[in-house]
Amino acid sequence: MTGLESLSDDVITYLIEWFQHEKDLNSLSQTNARFYRIVNPYLYKRHVESRHPKALSWSMARERTDTMRKLLAAGADIMLRKPVDWMPMPPIIYAVTFCSVEVVKAILEIDSADLNLGDNIGNTALCTATSLGKAEIVKLLLDDPRVDVNARNRPGFTALSIAARNANEALAKLLLQDSRVDPNVIAECGDTALICAIKNAYYNSEGIVRMLLADPRVEPDVCGDDGITPLHWAVATAADANGVTPLIYALLSGKEDAIKLKLTVPEVDPNVPDLSERTPLIYSVHLKNPDVTRILLADERVNPNITESEGMTALSCACDWGVPECVEALLAHKDIDLQFTESGVVPASYAATYGDCEIMKRLLEDPRFDASRIDYDRGTAVHYAAMNNHEDMIKLLHESGLFQMDSLDVHGRGPLSYAALHGHGGVVKLLVKISKEIGGISWTVVDEDGASPETYARKAGYEDLAAIIAGGE
DSSP states (O other): OOOTTSOHHHHHHHHHTOOOOOHHHHHHSSOOEEEEHHHHHHHHHHHHTTTOOOHHHHHHHTEEEHHHHHHHHIIITHHSSSTTTTTTTOOOHHHHHSOOHHHHHHTOOOTTTTOOOOOTTOOOHHHHHHTTOHHHHHHHHHHHHTOTTTTTOOOOOHHHHHHHTTTTTHHHHHHSSTHHHHHHHHOTTSSOOHHHHTTTGGGGGEEEEEEEEHHHTOOOTTTHHHHHHHHHHHHHHHTTTTTTOOHHHHHHOOOHHHHHHHHHHTOOTTTTOOTTOOHHHHHHHHHTTTHHHHHHSSSSTTTTTOOOOOOOOOOHHHHHHTTTHHHHHHHTTTOOOTTSOOOOOOOOHHHHHTTOHHHHHHHHHHHTOOOOOOOOOOOOOOHHHHHTTTTHHHHHHHHHHHHHHTOOOSSSHHHHHHHHTTHHHHHHHHHHHHHHHSOOOOOOOOOOTTTOOOHHHHTTOOOOHHHHHHHHH
């Protein structure tokens, strides 16, 4: 190394061109301060020329703004000026999406940076920051005269439209404070920022609607090629403070002609729920009105499997509330899912809980019924029927041949354990009888607590049932 130290800076600069591996250059740069001063800029330059963005994204992700600046000075700033095929996301978009405000500031320091580069769907840095709700970055970008505040993504939405769509009142206010913002830009779908806000009234965007209407720049009658004005949208789709739409009000009135009329309006979304996430279809079940259920299901836009706030579908609600006519109407729909649930309890379990054999028969007769799809705790309809003392339901389930009568739930308990625990003598006798008919079923299996059905009967003081269970084995 002593020989290298005697060479001039120009000679060393020439020699390092012949180093093939970055690790060798790294070693050389760490030898002393002089070599670091000469070699380090070359390392950054070589990395940039290799068309590999790893170092830049690495420094951005770790907020190493000093390293960022060195890379940009070495030529990486080309990525700030135009799209490059070897870095799919422009650095400014990457910084806005994943990094801190300081990283964004470091990029804004580069005079040649194009702050209006878009991602794969055309979102600029301002659109991205607005979409992500990053107010501090939005303010930074608005303060930079290079930023096109009305830049549109591929669907044609501006940052203001995105704020309206997301019901972000704070960002909408911030954007409207910029005199350059045009609130009347029309997206490809024909929506202005005002229409976006009205469409999202369910998401508490009333404040944005009022803010836009109070802005003298806003033209409230501007619309797209479809001719649908903001007022048209408000009449067709706007909800009240409880999220109740005109369609739901028509349902509550029970006026079928009014319901049919509203469904003829293309802008009416028949799946929009209220604040409890009850859709018009679930309302029809709650009102026990199968005729309205059929009217709604006749509309191809209606999704019969949407859940309300507790994760229940319209079919689950119909089974839970005991409305067999609505169950029949729902089962007639080609897309109904007989087992779908977000509550953890399948529709059949609700029918079994209340011993509603009429509803259960309709479910069992449907070829789409799948008894293997059970509750989150592996409980079956047999468990619920046994727990709630429904002998006729247990007979029906047994006769269907679809259920395993001694299946165990997540706690290792079968239906007999629950019947014994609650002292349901008739159910205990029926299950023991079924076990004898089927044969090969053991009722002595113990659960996670080490208890068997007989144990539960004795603990609950039902010695007669304990004797029946013991004798049944």
